[in-house]
């Protein structure tokens with residue numbers, strides 16, 4: 169569709185904003201090919217002449233699509249549309265999960281929500297993705313069905329909730345899979361998390377219980393029963409190696425070399441301290 173049609177009078181667009189990140193504005197004078205400005209009215213009724221440069225601002229989706237549980241259903245899929253949809257779902261419906269095609273986007277609610285109980289697990293068991301609200305259990309069910317080839321890749325910035333999501337998925341597998349004979353296997357699998365965290369986690373400014381390395385967790389099944397799990401660690405990010413601030417300040421004096429962060433020479437730390 170031509171730009172003049174899309175940016176006609178009354179069309180709504182997103183414009184960047186210094187504190188709100190994106191703000192909605194309405195086109196007050198239809199755009200014509202070659203115009204170098206767009207006449208807009210913001211939601212507080214103030215008028216704005218917006219320089220379009222080489223790119224027109226992103227268009228808003230129709231209100232009816234707001235809060236859709238799959239971002240792929242949006243007419244316009246761009247940063248402000250994604251952020252707005254996730255925000256509306258989170259604030260208005262307390263919905264922390266949203267699909268984006270086969271990907272599940274999760275927002276860390278930083279509080280316990282009543283959506284992980286056993287009855288919720290059984291509600292998702294045997295269902296197809298899309299039958300129910302987006303949920304980590306829906307993806308876990310999908311992986312459980314595929315069994316031999318299913319993997320869940322959980323990524324996100326520090327504190328996003330990767331470890332928590334992995335634990336919810338493990339709880340799902342051990343609940344729907346149960347175990348054959350030795351009924352404590354699933355408890356052992358779940359109980360491995362605190363042990364791993366005792367060795368491998370540390371408090372950072374982003375997360376009180378931040379993982380220092382990635383984990384590849386392989387859950388073994390015999391038919392549909394959980395028989396055990398193996399955890400391989402990987403990606404020990406050097407930037408994630410922690411140290412005590414006091415030691416930093418002393419330039420690691422007296423600290424064995426093996427205990428110092430390897431990637432930064434001690435002298436650098438000393439200079440940093442002096443700076």
Ligand SMILES: Nc1ncnc2c1ncn2[C@@H]1O[C@H](COP(=O)(O)OP(=O)(O)OP(=O)(O)O)[C@@H](O)[C@H]1O
Pocket residue numbers: 276277278279280281324325326327328329330331332333374375377378379380
């Ligand atoms: N769905 C959730 N419901 C409630 N609390 C959550 C949820 N997801 C994460 N949290 C909480 O948020 C905090 C950070 O989560 P988590 O440790 O899983 O982050 P992470 O992505 O693994 O971080 P890092 O990369 O630093 O290890 C934890 O205290 C966790 O309990």
